[in-house]
Amino acid sequence: MAISLYHLVVDAHDLPALARFWCQVLDWKVLFEDEEEIVIGADVTAYPGMCFVPVPESKTVKxxxxxxxxxxxxxxxxxxxxxxxxxxxxxxxxxxxxxxxxxxxxxxxxxxxxxxxxxxx
Known part of the structure; x- marks a missing residue:
């Protein structure tokens, strides 16, 4: 099968702050950033990465x-x-x-x- 896990998408209110938190946790870096998404990873060729996207609602359940x-x-x-x-x-x-x-x-x-x-x- 020719498929792999690319990245995990995380809903966020404060994209830069949450992306920085996870960069510090994982010792990763920001690979791409704009208003609609921030992608972080160990390297541009290392899978998977994490992608933070804006959402208006707050997290309410587990x-x-x-x-x-x-x-x-x-x-x-x-x-x-x-x-x-x-x-x-x-x-x-x-x-x-x-x-x-x-x-x-x-x-x-x-x-x-x-x-x-x-x-x-």
């Missing part, structure tokens, strides 16, 4: 799709990302969860996993 991040050191990355503007959130994960749920500055939930070496760890 995400149906979210990002999982795979850090070398979960605790250190959680603290670093919180320092960038994220906050801890409870989506019902329970205290026994091996992942930490955070929300970006606009409330989009994402998880910081314990270190993993494969997709089935």
């Amino acid at each position: 995400n149906r799709l979210h990002i999982d991040l795979n850090p070398d050191d979960q605790a250190a990355e959680v603290e670093r990302i919180i320092g960038l503007g994220a906050r801890r959130v409870d989506v019902g994960q329970g205290e026994e969860a091996t992942w930490v749920v955070l929300a970006d500055p606009e409330g989009n939930e994402f998880c910081v996993l314990r270190a993993k070496e494969s997709l089935i760890d």
Whole structure:
């Protein structure tokens, strides 16, 4: 099959601020920017990227799709990302969860996993 994941599109109120947040989290850079979209990625040839687009409405419910991040050191990355503007959130994960749920500055939930070496760890 000749298809691949190109980028994730994220609805946003403040495109520049949210794009900067995710650039800092992922150590990516802005690849394209105008009033209607900002695209970020590791490199112009590296897939996937993220595309931020403007929306008038606020986020009101838990995400149906979210990002999982795979850090070398979960605790250190959680603290670093919180320092960038994220906050801890409870989506019902329970205290026994091996992942930490955070929300970006606009409330989009994402998880910081314990270190993993494969997709089935």
